[in-house]
Amino acid sequence: xxxxxxxxxxxxxxxxxxxxxxxxxxxxxxxxxxxxxxxxxxxxxxxxxxxxxxxxxxxxxxxxxxxxxxxxxxxxxxxxxxxxxxxxxxxxxxxxxxxxxxxxxxxxxxxxxxxxxxxxxxxxxxxxxxxxxxxxxxxxxxxxxxxxxxxxxxxxx
Amino acid sequence: xxxxxxxxxxxxxxxxxxxxxxxxxxxxxxxxxxxxxxxxxxxxxxxxxxxxxxxxxxxxxxxxxxxxxxxxxxxxxxxxxxxxxxxxxxxxxxxxxxxxxxxxxxxxxxxxxxxxxxxxxxxxxxxxxxxxxxxxxxxxxxxxxxxxxxxxxxxxx
Amino acid sequence: xxxxxxxxxxxxxxxxxxxxxxxxxxxxxxxxxxxxxxxxxxxxxxxxxxxxxxxxxxxxxxxxxxxxxxxxxxxxxxxxxxxxxxxxxxxxxxxxxxxxxxxxxxxxxxxxxxxxxxxxxxxxxxxxxxxxxxxxxxxxxxxxxxxxxxxxxxxxx
Numbered sequence: 001x002x003x004x005x006x007x008x009x010x011x012x013x014x015x016x017x018x019x020x021x022x023x024x025x026x027x028x029x030x031x032x033x034x035x036x037x038x039x040x041x042x043x044x045x046x047x048x049x050x051x052x053x054x055x056x057x058x059x060x061x062x063x064x065x066x067x068x069x070x071x072x073x074x075x076x077x078x079x080x081x082x083x084x085x086x087x088x089x090x091x092x093x094x095x096x097x098x099x100x101x102x103x104x105x106x107x108x109x110x111x112x113x114x115x116x117x118x119x120x121x122x123x124x125x126x127x128x129x130x131x132x133x134x135x136x137x138x139x140x141x142x143x144x145x146x147x148x149x150x151x152x153x154x155x156x157x
Numbered sequence: 158x159x160x161x162x163x164x165x166x167x168x169x170x171x172x173x174x175x176x177x178x179x180x181x182x183x184x185x186x187x188x189x190x191x192x193x194x195x196x197x198x199x200x201x202x203x204x205x206x207x208x209x210x211x212x213x214x215x216x217x218x219x220x221x222x223x224x225x226x227x228x229x230x231x232x233x234x235x236x237x238x239x240x241x242x243x244x245x246x247x248x249x250x251x252x253x254x255x256x257x258x259x260x261x262x263x264x265x266x267x268x269x270x271x272x273x274x275x276x277x278x279x280x281x282x283x284x285x286x287x288x289x290x291x292x293x294x295x296x297x298x299x300x301x302x303x304x305x306x307x308x309x310x311x312x313x314x
Numbered sequence: 315x316x317x318x319x320x321x322x323x324x325x326x327x328x329x330x331x332x333x334x335x336x337x338x339x340x341x342x343x344x345x346x347x348x349x350x351x352x353x354x355x356x357x358x359x360x361x362x363x364x365x366x367x368x369x370x371x372x373x374x375x376x377x378x379x380x381x382x383x384x385x386x387x388x389x390x391x392x393x394x395x396x397x398x399x400x401x402x403x404x405x406x407x408x409x410x411x412x413x414x415x416x417x418x419x420x421x422x423x424x425x426x427x428x429x430x431x432x433x434x435x436x437x438x439x440x441x442x443x444x445x446x447x448x449x450x451x452x453x454x455x456x457x458x459x460x461x462x463x464x465x466x467x468x469x470x471x
Contacts, residue, residue: 017397019426019440019448034193036348054405062403076441077234077391080309081176088173089219091211091310106422108263108282111441112176125422125441126176127233127268127282134176149306149463152394153405191350234391237466240331246376248368248467265420265439269333283333284390284425284439291331306463 016154020073021111021123023154024050028068031059039093039148040064042072045118051093052151062155073152079124081112082143083134093148098122100140105131112136114144173311177230178268178280181207185225188216196250196305197221199229202275207231208250210305219312230309236281238269239300240291250305255279257297262288269293271301330468334387335425335437337468338364342382345373353407354378354467356386359432365407367462376469387466393438395426396457397448407462412436414454417445426450428458 016023026044038059042050050072054062064070082088084097098114101121110131114122122144126136136142173180183201195216199207207229211219221227239245241254255271258278267288271279279301283293293299330337340358352373356364364386368376378384396402398411412428415435424445427437436458440450450456 016399016402017448019395019444021441021444058405062405073394075394080230080232083174085173087313089312091215091219104422106263106420108261108266108268109422111422127178130176130178134174145309147309152459152461155403156401237387237389238333242330244470245330246469248372248376263420265418265423265425284335287333287335291333304466
């Protein structure tokens with residue numbers, strides 16, 4: 001838990017307020033540059049590294065560097081939940097396990113909030129149809145997946 | 158219909174359960190590699206090939222190859238519905254015609270389910286405002302479009 | 315306001331009807347080609363240029379060129395709203411200020427419509443939780459951000 005406390009100590013999004021249901025601040029662990037885009041790893045709790053794909057020019061303008069800080073904005077509707085499936089392989093770079101802690105239903109869509117450990121939560125908007133099919137109720141274990149290219153990174157001066 | 162039955166014969170997502178409202182399994186028809194990404198064609202019924210854009214490394218890790226199988230996960234909120242428009246050209250790679258078979262409304266968003274042929278359905282979440290504007294009611298014909306880069310591919314060992 | 319009238323004079327989406335809550339037609343200002351993708355600037359009112367990322371082959375097939383016309387389709391659920399934050403830097407290419415003119419709530423998601431100037435509106439779907447947190451009510455000022463890669467461009471013959 002120590003590193004979580006450390007992560008929170010200079011919580012960069014204290015001033016940042018967005019409609020992105022998920023704002024995960026963390027420490028940049030690695031940056032791999034391609035010809036146009038870069039893959040940025042962001043450690044958001046003791047063990048979870050989120051992979052974000054941004055342009056190389058954005059790495060410069062946000063001054064992203066290993067050891068530096070950034071905030072990942074992840075739209076709740078960009079997250080797909082999966083039942084644990086043996087042998088499953090996915091093209092999505094991010095796959096995070098969690099326990100359902102809260103569910104809000106509407107006729108069409110439902111919000112499912114997961115505890116992903118280290119005091120961190122992840123909220124997903126899924127169709128109510130899928131919420132029922134997967135029996136996503138408090139206490140259920142599920143996997144959350146999302147694409148590296150769907151993440152917006154934010155930094156503050 | 159024969160090929161649809163064949164497609165279903167070894168339905169790879171029998172074990173795969175996700176909140177992605179659309180899980181279309183199919184046969185990989187072609188893979189075109191670029192410097193970083195690859196375009197993967199997936200035949201999901203007699204005549205519809207879905208184009209997915211994934212990283213080259215993902216083609217390897219999912220062991221994607223022509224003739225092999227994969228499942229396309231398409232978030233219902235990633236789908237845009239269009240009235241048939243003469244002369245329309247789009248930057249989205251996937252454009253599929255269908256007939257509305259079911260509609261669920263809420264004050265903000267509506268779920269519209271399309272029959273796209275070959276026993277396949279595609280569900281889209283659109284704003285209720287747009288649902289009314291486009292008069293999307295059961296029996297209406299519409300076009301569904303979505304970006305190749307929004308698709309997540311899954312495979313099983 | 316003169317240029318807005320001019321923009322509307324040959325409004326290309328008169329025939330185009332889609333479920334994309336946001337259809338902003340405009341004039342292509344610049345196209346910057348990369349190895350695979352191209353960045354297309356689209357002037358949608360007196361001062362707002364929207365950045366869209368599409369494939370190079372799409373630039374050809376849609377016949378996009380500076381001075382030509384195109385329509386940007388932006389899914390309302392792809393838009394993240396932000397409170398104005400001093401020193402904020404974002405990886406998302408598009409950041410547009412606006413004033414809330416309309417709000418529709420449901421238990422899970424809310425639609426927030428912004429006036430972005432020049433007679434143009436932008437609708438965002440955000441979680442109702444975020445809508446309340448950010449106090450997005452008519453008259454409030456907010457920033458809308460969205461990724462260049464989330465935009466679909468349309469053109470007509």
